[in-house]
Amino acid sequence: MNLEELGWGANHKQNFSEYADAGYKPGRLVREDMGAYAVATALGTVTARPTGNLRHEGELPAVGDWVAVSLTDSESEARVHAVLPRTSRLVRKKAGNTTEQQVVAANVDWLFIVTGLDNNYNLRRIERYLAMAWDSGASPVLLLNKTDLCDDLPGRVEEVKAIAGAAPVHTSRADQLEVDHALRPYLQTGKTLAFVGSSGVGKSTLINALLGESRQDTQHVRKGDQHGRHTTTWRELFVLPDGGILIDTPGMREIQLWADTDAVDATFPEIEAYAEQCRFRDCTHNHEPGCAVIAAAEKGHLDPARVESYHKLRRELHNLHLRQDHRARQEEKARWKVIHKSLRKHPKYPNW
Ligand SMILES: Nc1nc2c(ncn2[C@@H]2O[C@H](COP(=O)(O)OP(=O)(O)O)[C@@H](O)[C@H]2O)c(=O)[nH]1
Ligand SMILES: [Mg+2]
Ligand SMILES: [Zn+2]
Structure with missing residues (x-):
């Protein structure tokens, strides 16, 4: 995989130089599943785990992070040694009676807050996601999906625009042409779009519509990966063939803020x-x-x-x-x- 297509730029290169000198390779974390990572590098996608040091230092990498990995032939897994500084990070409070944070995605340019125009529609929930977005450093975009299930689209759009602040509002039906039309301007080489919203609003369907046939290929992981097929409990990053990077997140039943x-x-x-x-x-x-x-x-x-x-x-x-x-x-x-x-x-x- 070409690192530029994954969003690698001059800043990353500069931030990475000390790790390059130490013999590490750069990669972007494309999947996280219970502490096991898939990292896309110039040499292909590898499975990886954090080093003990990184685990104890505090913040573990999340999907979208740029990391320093060691690739050795003698080990079946690569090691993640460090996480590069982030340009944005999407954080929520872990569910339950805890004050811990959970990083949902990192280095996101546009955060798509997806709402279903069925009984998912809730202005107060959109406000909650917007607060999360404004804390993250990513620019929020509101996407009202399932337009086919709505009998007053102009009315809904007006209501949402009234609470959107600076965030643009788009509508879609998870059918390829419509999705392309709504999202085309954001699909740019090296730019990262993440999709958040309740479970069932259509995030994975939207992403599949954009990926077309290529989803299987982007899933490909180097031999030795034991993690099998896709399920929506994973956070995953996909690169579009024509440019643009997509991050799917599993539905959040409830988002609790972890923000200023x-x-x-x-x-x-x-x-x-x-x-x-x-x-x-x-x-x-x-x-x-x-x-x-x-x-x-x-x-x-x-x-x-x-x-x-x-x-x-x-x-x-x-x-x-x-x-x-x-x-x-x-x-x-x-x-x-x-x-x-x-x-x-x-x-x-x-x-x-
Ligand atoms: N009617 C309608 N159904 C949709 C639309 N988009 C997605 N769905 C359906 O909504 C369900 C949940 O979609 P999914 O992509 O899994 O939601 P996710 O949990 O947000 O990833 C599936 O049955 C989809 O077929 C849409 O625009 N219109
Ligand atoms: Mg999904
Ligand atoms: Zn006052």
Whole structure:
């Protein structure tokens, strides 16, 4: 596999130089299944496991990560020695009573938040995914799928556009022509698209429509791989023959946020605009005097459902942060390249 088609660029090369000097090879993690990885390298796709050192150092690689591997003929598996700095990373809180994070995908350019226009449709869930996206450093794109099951498409599109902020809104039916039309501008050599959304919204169907016949080939793993056939419990990365990289994620029954509160602010820009005029900088917009958000809500300038959703997400993160070891979280945060607020105001989208 050609590394450029996998998204390798000048920055990666620079970040990799110390590992190249040590004899490691670069590769992109294309599949993760219970701690076993498939890594695509210039010499083909290999199965790999992290070294003990990497396992103990903390953050393990996720699908989409660029890693340094050692390829030796004497071992049946390659070893992942290091993870290169990420340009973006999609994180959620692990399910259950824990404060741990789980990296769902790394180095994503466009994050497609897929909603089914059947009973999956839920504006509040879309807001939750948008907060996750704005925290990740990837630019969100909203994709309303199953248009064939919707009798008021223009109405839905209007509702979603009203909460989308800077994210573009597209519609599709998981049929090849429609999917191609909606996604074509994003399918560019070296650019990575990840698909998230509830189970059953059509993520795998969309990806199959884009891949056509090639899905089997991209699944190919060097001899010795014992992991057999595809199931949707795996996170996987595919390279399109005409350019573009796709990451499929298994459905998330419930997404719990693992983010900074400013990701929530970015998701509700109209509330944030009023918040800037509150008397107190640390105003929580619950009861403080001189709160511009409360005043705007009372005058009917804000959608009450949005205000409620905003508070709910902020409370959820506040509680998470209270439970977390704050220092550990800050350190962890500092380990990856923080994407600045300016990206949220000026996200990178293709022109078409
Ligand atoms: N009616 C309709 N069904 C769809 C569409 N896209 C996907 N589906 C169906 O929805 C079901 C779930 O799709 P799947 O791709 O597995 O969802 P995933 O869990 O998000 O990967 C399958 O039965 C698909 O055939 C669509 O646009 N319209
Ligand atoms: Mg699936
Ligand atoms: Zn306020």
